[in-house]
Amino acid sequence: MRRLHLVLALSAIPTIGLLAIGWRSLVQGEATAAAPAPAVPSQSADAGGTPRGTRGVGTTAPSRSADAAVAPKAVAPDKKAPRQRSVLIRDVPHLRQKPDFCGEACAAMYLNRLGQPVDQDYVFDRSGLDPAEGRGCYTRELAAALQRIGFRIGPVWHQVPARKSAAKLQTLWSEFYADLVAGVPSIVCMYYDDRPSPAEHFRLVLGYDAESDEVIYHDPGEDRGAYLRMKLARFLALWPLKSGKESWSVIRLRLEPGELEHGKAAEGFTAADYAQHVMRLKKKVPGPEFSIVIQPPFVVIGDEPAGDVRRYAERTIKWAVDRLKAAYFEKDPAEILDVWLFRDKESYEKHCRAIFKHAPTTPYGYYSDSDRALVMNIATGGGTLVHEIVHPFMAANFPGCPAWFNEGLGSLYEQCEDKDGLIHGLTNWRLAGLQEAIRKKQVPSFQALCTTTDDRFYADGRGTNYAQARYLCYYLQEQGLLQKFYRRFAGNRAKDPSGYETLKAVLGRDDAGMKTFQREWEAYVLRLVFRG
Numbered sequence: 047m048r049r050l051h052l053v054l055a056l057s058a059i060p061t062i063g064l065l066a067i068g069w070r071s072l073v074q075g076e077a078t079a080a081a082p083a084p085a086v087p088s089q090s091a092d093a094g095g096t097p098r099g100t101r102g103v104g105t106t107a108p109s110r111s112a113d114a115a116v117a118p119k120a121v122a123p124d125k126k127a128p129r130q131r132s133v134l135i136r137d138v139p140h141l142r143q144k145p146d147f148c149g150e151a152c153a154a155m156y157l158n159r160l161g162q163p164v165d166q167d168y169v170f171d172r173s174g175l176d177p178a179e180g181r182g183c184y185t186r187e188l189a190a191a192l193q194r195i196g197f198r199i200g201p202v203w204h205q206v207p208a209r210k211s212a213a214k215l216q217t218l219w220s221e222f223y224a225d226l227v228a229g230v231p232s233i234v235c236m237y238y239d240d241r242p243s244p245a246e247h248f249r250l251v252l253g254y255d256a257e258s259d260e261v262i263y264h265d266p267g268e269d270r271g272a273y274l275r276m277k278l279a280r281f282l283a284l285w286p287l288k289s290g291k292e293s294w295s296v297i298r299l300r301l302e303p304g305e306l307e308h309g310k311a312a313e314g315f316t317a318a319d320y321a322q323h324v325m326r327l328k329k330k331v332p333g334p335e336f337s338i339v340i341q342p343p344f345v346v347i348g349d350e351p352a353g354d355v356r357r358y359a360e361r362t363i364k365w366a367v368d369r370l371k372a373a374y375f376e377k378d379p380a381e382i383l384d385v386w387l388f389r390d391k392e393s394y395e396k397h398c399r400a401i402f403k404h405a406p407t408t409p410y411g412y413y414s415d416s417d418r419a420l421v422m423n424i425a426t427g428g429g430t431l432v433h434e435i436v437h438p439f440m441a442a443n444f445p446g447c448p449a450w451f452n453e454g455l456g457s458l459y460e461q462c463e464d465k466d467g468l469i470h471g472l473t474n475w476r477l478a479g480l481q482e483a484i485r486k487k488q489v490p491s492f493q494a495l496c497t498t499t500d501d502r503f504y505a506d507g508r509g510t511n512y513a514q515a516r517y518l519c520y521y522l523q524e525q526g527l528l529q530k531f532y533r534r535f536a537g538n539r540a541k542d543p544s545g546y547e548t549l550k551a552v553l554g555r556d557d558a559g560m561k562t563f564q565r566e567w568e569a570y571v572l573r574l575v576f577r578g
C-alpha cells in the first residue's frame with residue numbers, strides 16, 4: 047500500500063478537546079474554560095529503558111511478564127502534591143478491542159480522534175510482530191508501531207523502587223498529568239484489576255477529575271468502556287507492574303503526534319488478520335510438537351520438525367500458489383485457510399478424528415470447504431498437497447466449476463515441475479490405470495465425462511474419471527491450450543456449465559470431430575510413459 051505522509055505538527059493538536067473542567071461541566075459535557083497549557087516536559091522520542099513488564103494482554107489472557115503473585119495495594123496519594131485541576135481530552139471515539147489487541151485498539155482510538163481513518167489492525171500491522179505468534183502487541187512492539195506511525199512516545203519504561211514507590215509514582219503521575227494538560231493522552235500498561243493474578247492490560251488515559259480525584263480512561267476491553275473512571279489511588283496501585291521484589295516497572299506511551307504517516311485501513315488480509323486467525327487456531331492445535339507458518343493465503347500447521355514445515359510452506363505451497371496464480375487465478379480464497387501437514391498415517395488419522403471429528407476417506411489428504419482446511423498425510427509426498435491447493439483457488443475464481451475440471455486440473459499438478467517459470471504437469475501414477483481402461487474400451491466419451499454430475503464423477507471407484515480428466519488437461523497443456531480453455535470455460539460458464547462446448551471450440555472440433563479427437567487422444571495417452 048502506498049502511504050502518503052501527513053504532517054501534523056504539535057501545534058495542530060486538537061485543543062478544542064482539551065478543557066479544564068470541573069466535575070459538573072464534565073457530567074454535562076460543557077466547556078468552562080480552556081486550561082493554561084504548561085510546557086510539555088522534554089522527553090526523548092526514544093523508547094528508552096529496559097523492556098521489563100512488557101506484556102500488555104487482553105482482558106482474558108493471564109499475565110506473562112509480571113510477578114502476578116504480588117497483589118496490588120492502594121497507594122496513598124501524596125498530600126503535598128500541588129492541587130491539580132480537572133482536564134479531559136474529549137471526543138475520543140471508543141473501540142472494542144479484538145482478542146489481545148488492547149494496545150492496538152487504544153492507539154486506533156486516538157488516531158481516529160486525530161482524523162485518521164484507521165483501525166486496530168493497522169496499528170498491529172505497523173508493529174512488525176510476526177503474526178505466526180498468534181498474539182497482540184506487547185509493550186515493545188506497540189512502542190515500535192507508535193513510533194513508526196509518528197508518535198513521540200517518550201520514555202516508556204520507568205523503574206520504581208518496590209519499598210518506597212509512592213514518591214516516584216507521584217512524580218511519574220505529575221509528568222503524566224502535565225501531558226494531559228498539554229493535550230497529550232497516554233496508553234498505559236497496567237493490571238486489569240486487583241484480583242490475585244490480574245492480567246496486564248493497555249488502557250488509554252484521557253483525563254483527570256480533580257473534584258473526585260479520578261483518572262478518566264477508555265478501556266478497549268469493555269463494551270461501554272468510554273470515559274470510565276478510577277480513583278487516582280487505585281490507578282497508582284494498578285499501574286506499576288510488580289515484576290521484581292526490589293523494583294517495579296511502570297509503563298506509559300505518550301501519544302504526542304509528530305509527523306504522522308497518513309494511514310488507512312488496508313484491503314485484503316493483513317498481518318493482523320493472520321494473528322487473529324492464529325489465535326483461534328491455537329485452540330485446535332493438539333500439542334507443542336506442532337509449528338505454525340504463515341504462507342498467504344494459508345496458515346500451515348505441521349508436526350514434523352519446524353524446519354520441515356517451513357520448507358513445505360516455502361518450497362511446495364508458496365511455489366505452487368505463485369505459479370497457479372500466474373497461470374489461472376486472480377483472486378485469493380475469501381477466507382484464510384489452514385493447511386494441516388500430519389507427519390504420518392498415524393498422526394493423520396488420529397488428528398483428523400480429534401480435530402475435524404471424522405475419519406479421512408483418503409490415505410493422502412483432502413480439502414474440506416466446511417473446515418476451511420487442507421488436511422494432508424505429508425508422508426505420502428507433496429503431490430496431493432499441490433492438487434488440493436487448486437481447489438480453494440478454483441472455488442474463489444470459478445465458482446460452480448464442475449468436478450471433472452476441478453479434479454482434472456488438481457490431479458495434473460500432483461506431479462509437476464517449473465518450466466520457464468510456469469507450473470507444468472508431468473505424467474504420473476494415474477497413467478497406467480487409464481491406459482488399461484483405454485485398452486479395455488472402458489473410457490467414456492468426453493461429452494459423457496463433461497456432463498456427468500459431480501456425484502457420479504466422484505462415485506467412480508476405479509479412478510478412471512480422475513485419470514481421464516487429468517490426461518485431457520495434460521493434453522491441452524502440451525498443446526498450449528490449457529490456460530486458454532480455463533479462461534474461456536470460466537468466462538462462459540453460464541452458457542456452458544459442463545465445459546463441453548468450450549472444449550469443442552478450443553479444440554476446433556464439431557460433434558463428429560470429437561469422435562475423431564477421442565481416438566487421437568487415446569492413442570496419444572497410450573504412447574505416454576511414466577517412470578515412477
Ligand SMILES: [Zn+2]
Binds near residue numbers: 452
Ligand atoms: Zn481433488
